[in-house]
Amino acid sequence: MLMGSLGKVATQQDHSCERYALLKRLSEITGQAFPKIELRIQEANSSFHAQAYVLGGRQVVTLLGGLAFHTRLQKDGLLFTVLHEIGHHVAPGPRITRTNPLSCDCAADHWTITEGQRLFSSHGMTLDIRSALSEIELALSDLMPASDLNSERWCFDWSRRKTALTSAPARQVVECEFRRLHS
Numbered sequence: 001m002l003m004g005s006l007g008k009v010a011t012q013q014d015h016s017c018e019r020y021a022l023l024k025r026l027s028e029i030t031g032q033a034f035p036k037i038e039l040r041i042q043e044a045n046s047s048f049h050a051q052a053y054v055l056g057g058r059q060v061v062t063l064l065g066g067l068a069f070h071t072r073l074q075k076d077g078l079l080f081t082v083l084h085e086i087g088h089h090v091a092p093g094p095r096i097t098r099t100n101p102l103s104c105d106c107a108a109d110h111w112t113i114t115e116g117q118r119l120f121s122s123h124g125m126t127l128d129i130r131s132a133l134s135e136i137e138l139a140l141s142d143l144m145p146a147s148d149l150n151s152e153r154w155c156f157d158w159s160r161r162k163t164a165l166t167s168a169p170a171r172q173v174v175e176c177e178f179r180r181l182h183s
Helices: 017-033 075-090 105-121 129-143 146-150 158-166 177-181
Strands: 037-042 050-055 058-064
Touching: 017 037, 017 075, 017 105, 037 075, 050 075, 058 075, 075 105, 075 129, 105 158, 129 158
Parallel strands: 037 058
Antiparallel strands: 050 058
16 A cells, blocks of 8 residues: 555546546556556545555455546656555565565565566656655645654655655665564
């Protein structure tokens, strides 16, 4: 889950033809690059949230409408979000828990800026990491106080997370950042 369990309701929505075309393109590329992963858009749900999960043996990524149609999220923010959620399914490294098949947030982030962006780029969709993080942070700032964007949780600590995602070179994740800080 890119934003933890935020689930805030987003009121700023973009339901333009361009937004639908972008979401359709993201879905098409996901299907081409990852035939076992289903990308779902739940337009009617206005919560600002995205998640990866396994349902009946199927790998699913869901963008809720409040995130998928938020006006502050453009191509880079949405692409980063989709890649991050796909990363939970395919990234090597630490798992969310020992019994959970999904990668932790830090491993999903690392996969996003390495393998994920390369795969989508080969399908004609490039990712600007700095732009993506800025878009996500702006959207989050519409939904929560700025003080909450520097929480101890990796998914909300945007200053630390941006540093990790924009520092070169990206190091392989062998230990979950959240568990490392809280063990």
